[in-house]
Amino acid sequence: xxxxxxxxxxxxxxxxxxxxxxxxAVDKEVHIxxxxxxxxxxxxxxxxxxxxxxxxxDEIPYPxxxxxxxxxxxxxxxxxxxxxRGTEEMKTNDVKNEFRRGEIGFSIELGRPVLGAYLxxxxxxxxxxxxxxxxxxEYNPVxxxxxxxxxxxxxxxxxxxxxxxAIAEFAVPEDRALDLLDEIVDFIEDELxxxxxxSMISRADxxxxxxxxxxxxxxxxxxxxxGKVNIGMALIT
Amino acid sequence: xxHTLNRTGLSEKRKGEEIVILCMIHxxxxxxxxxxxxxxARILMKYQPNNFIGSPLGLTEEQLIPMAxxxxxxxxxxxxxxxxxxxxxxxxxxxxxxxxVISALFSDVRDICKEASLTEHTYNCSVGVFGKTxxxxxxxxxxxxTQCGHGLISQHYVNDVVxxxxxxxxxxEEGADLLAKPCVCGIVNRKRTGEILSELAEREDTH
Numbered sequence: 512x513x514x515x516x517x518x519x520x521x522x523x524x525x526x527x528x529x530x531x532x533x534x535x536a537v538d539k540e541v542h543i544x545x546x547x548x549x550x551x552x553x554x555x556x557x558x559x560x561x562x563x564x565x566x567x568x569d570e571i572p573y574p575x576x577x578x579x580x581x582x583x584x585x586x587x588x589x590x591x592x593x594x595x596r597g598t599e600e601m602k603t604n605d606v607k608n609e610f611r612r613g614e615i616g617f618s619i620e621l622g623r624p625v626l627g628a629y630l631x632x633x634x635x636x637x638x639x640x641x642x643x644x645x646x647x648x649e650y651n652p653v654x655x656x657x658x659x660x661x662x663x664x665x666x667x668x669x670x671x672x673x674x675x676x677a678i679a680e681f682a683v684p685e686d687r688a689l690d691l692l693d694e695i696v697d698f699i700e701d702e703l704x705x706x707x708x709x710s711m712i713s714r715a716d717x718x719x720x721x722x723x724x725x726x727x728x729x730x731x732x733x734x735x736x737x738g739k740v741n742i743g744m745a746l747i748t
Numbered sequence: 749x750x751h752t753l754n755r756t757g758l759s760e761k762r763k764g765e766e767i768v769i770l771c772m773i774h775x776x777x778x779x780x781x782x783x784x785x786x787x788x789a790r791i792l793m794k795y796q797p798n799n800f801i802g803s804p805l806g807l808t809e810e811q812l813i814p815m816a817x818x819x820x821x822x823x824x825x826x827x828x829x830x831x832x833x834x835x836x837x838x839x840x841x842x843x844x845x846x847x848x849v850i851s852a853l854f855s856d857v858r859d860i861c862k863e864a865s866l867t868e869h870t871y872n873c874s875v876g877v878f879g880k881t882x883x884x885x886x887x888x889x890x891x892x893x894t895q896c897g898h899g900l901i902s903q904h905y906v907n908d909v910v911x912x913x914x915x916x917x918x919x920x921e922e923g924a925d926l927l928a929k930p931c932v933c934g935i936v937n938r939k940r941t942g943e944i945l946s947e948l949a950e951r952e953d954t955h
């Protein structure tokens with residue numbers, strides 16, 4: 512994304528709309544910080560510029576295109592061979608039964624909320640969780656970034672790309688989940704320069720209940736009172 | 749992805765304030781379920797959502813229904829729990845074979861399932877935010893920005909809108925409409941956002 516200097520009238524209306532603060536004024540002249548911009552295209556899509564001075568290049572080169580893939584929900588994910596920033600996860604679990612009783616699904620979303628993340632932050636997390644013996648979810652876009660799935664190491668050319676968020680998704684046996692959570696949280700607190708949101712997926716019992724929330728509270732966590740629930744509608748036939 | 753999860757500010761003190769419905773076809777079934785998705789869109793629109801997918805891009809209810817055949821996901825936000833109960837009952841009666849996810853207070857989901865004689869199948873729970881949380885903005889600002897799970901609502905835009913409300917150039921409702929636009933999935937609750945903006949505007953300006 513860039514500002515066409517010949518069209519820009521320096522009205523500064525565009526500056527606040529950027530989620531990562533990449534649109535800036537220097538001596539009243541507006542520019543987009545190329546390093547900070549995550550190519551989310553919010554500024555362009557909103558049509559905030561009355562002069563049409565916000566523009567996109569004809570083709571964003573690789574690896575920069577990964578910024579759009581992990582930041583712009585309207586961008587098709589050819590670069591990672593998967594649509595979207597994550598997978599269907601539990602949203603269609605009543606059809607595919609990917610998350611079974613006795614397992615807990617994890618989602619570690621780096622950069623969310625607000626701050627964004629470099630893929631080098633993701634590299635730290637994928638290496639860490641791979642060393643803990645987890646297997647990433649099939650179709651997770653992050654897999655396409657990996658140089659070596661046995662170590663979790665990402666391709667070197669992607670590490671300095673900045674994105675709104677990137678999600679590492681995997682499942683582990685239920686009896687390992689809370690110990691693994693403790694270790695991941697400690698790692699994130701110590702090693703990352705950004706934030707990460709962690710969520711956990713649990714298949715309900717026949718009465719529609721889960722024990723996970725209570726177990727998290729007993730462990731000292733403070734899970735949100737709200738969340739996502741697949742209500743099994745696809746099974747009604 | 750987790751985009752309707754991790755919304756902050758919901759409370760058991762204000763049950764039913766916000767219920768997001770997401771309908772999704774498993775990708776292997778997408779080609780077979782076009783008509784069912786159109787029917788799903790028609791039912792969602794019948795219950796007059798506060799916001800819905802594509803609305804921030806200018807999509808109307810009439811345009812959404814025929815387009816639904818080609819999409820794998822529909823989203824809509826509701827602010828009346830009784831409407832959602834009737835909506836879920838109607839979807840159930842149609843036996844569309846499409847997955848439905850409710851994002852809301854877990855207690856609201858339980859009430860809705862009970863009324864519709866359904867049982868929760870799979871939960872996704874937010875454990876919270878970790879790492880450099882000291883870099884995050886004000887919690888009330890976050891209650892707006894976290895409504896877009898893709899992170900497209902700028903904290904600076906929220907502050908800009910609040911300033912314009914203080915100056916009398918925007919109403920909170922107009923401000924909510926502006927802030928809902930970056931979220932193309934249409935999952936921003938305009939009503940709650942307007943209320944948060946009013947609260948932010950009444951605060952002492954510390955900027």
